[in-house]
Amino acid sequence: MPKRKLERFAENKTFPHFFQPHYDELLEGFPFRGKWNSMFFKNDFPIVLELGCGKGEFTVGLAQRFPEKNYIGMDVKGARMWRGAKTSHQSELKNVAFVRSKIQGINFLFDTEEVDEFWITFPDPHPNKPRTKKRLTSPDFLDRYRKIAKPGAVVHLKTDNAMLFDYTLDVIREQNLPLLFHTFDVDKNPGTELVLEIRTFYEEMFRNKGVPIKYLKFTLQ
Numbered sequence: 424m425p426k427r428k429l430e431r432f433a434e435n436k437t438f439p440h441f442f443q444p445h446y447d448e449l450l451e452g453f454p455f456r457g458k459w460n461s462m463f464f465k466n467d468f469p470i471v472l473e474l475g476c477g478k479g480e481f482t483v484g485l486a487q488r489f490p491e492k493n494y495i496g497m498d499v500k501g502a503r504m505w506r507g508a509k510t511s512h513q514s515e516l517k518n519v520a521f522v523r524s525k526i527q528g529i530n531f532l533f534d535t536e537e538v539d540e541f542w543i544t545f546p547d548p549h550p551n552k553p554r555t556k557k558r559l560t561s562p563d564f565l566d567r568y569r570k571i572a573k574p575g576a577v578v579h580l581k582t583d584n585a586m587l588f589d590y591t592l593d594v595i596r597e598q599n600l601p602l603l604f605h606t607f608d609v610d611k612n613p614g615t616e617l618v619l620e621i622r623t624f625y626e627e628m629f630r631n632k633g634v635p636i637k638y639l640k641f642t643l644q
C-alpha cells in the first residue's frame with residue numbers, strides 16, 4: 424500500500440471526530456446511535472448526513488456556512504475522507520464528524536428520527552442493471568434512510584450523471600414522493616440554493632469536461 428495512504432489511515436485514528444466502527448462494534452450497539460447530539464455534538468442542532476462524501480468538501484463547506492447544524496460525512500474510503508477530517512480539525516469546526524462505514528450499515532449508526540437531512544453528491548451511477556440496488560437512491564437505500572429520518576426530512580441529490588438522475592426521478596414518481604425541486608442544469612437556474620456553490624472533487628472534474636450539473640430534492644414520505 425502507498426506510504427501516503429498508510430500515513431492518512433494512521434492520522435485518521437488520531438482525529439477526535441473520525442469514527443470507523445468495526446462490524447462487531449455495530450452489532451453490539453454503536454454508542455452514539457440515537458445519541459449523536461447528546462454524546463458527541465453536545466447540542467440540539469439538526470443532523471445532516473452526506474452519503475459517499477469522498478474528500479468531504481461538501482460536509483466541511485456546509486458546516487462552515489451553517490454553524491447551527493451538525494454535519495456527518497460517510498464513506499468507505501478512509502484516505503479520501505482524511506482530507507475533510509484534516510481540514511475540519513485544523514479549522515476547529517465543532518459541528519463536523521466523519522464515519523468510515525458502508526452506507527448499507529447506516530441503521531446501526533443512527534436511530535429512528537435522528538437525521539434531519541441527507542445529501543448525496545456525485546454518487547457512483549452503477550449503470551449496469553444487476554447493480555441497480557447499489558445506487559444510493561434505490562428503493563432499498565431510501566428504506567434505510569426512512570428508518571432514521573425525521574418526518575419531512577429532505578434528500579438532496581447533485582450529480583453529473585443523466586441516467587442516475589432520470590432513475591432517481593423514476594423512483595420518486597413510483598413511490599409517489601413529493602419532488603420539491605429539480606433542474607437538469609444548476610447553472611441555468613439562478614434560483615438554486617447557495618449551497619450549490621460548494622463544489623466537490625468530482626463536481627470540478629465533470630465541470631471541466633463541460634457536463635451540466637443536475638440537482639433535485641425530495642422528501643421521503
Ligand SMILES: C[S@@+](CC[C@H](N)C(=O)[O-])C[C@H]1O[C@@H](n2cnc3c(N)ncnc32)[C@H](O)[C@@H]1O
Pocket residue numbers: 474475476477478497498499500503524525526527544545546547623624625626
Ligand atoms: C464518485 S465518488 C463522489 C465523492 C464525493 N461525493 C464527490 O463528489 O467528490 C462516490 C463516493 O461514494 C462512496 N461510496 C459509494 N458507495 C458507497 C457505500 N455503499 N458506502 C459508503 N461509501 C460509498 C465511494 O467510496 C466514493 O468515495
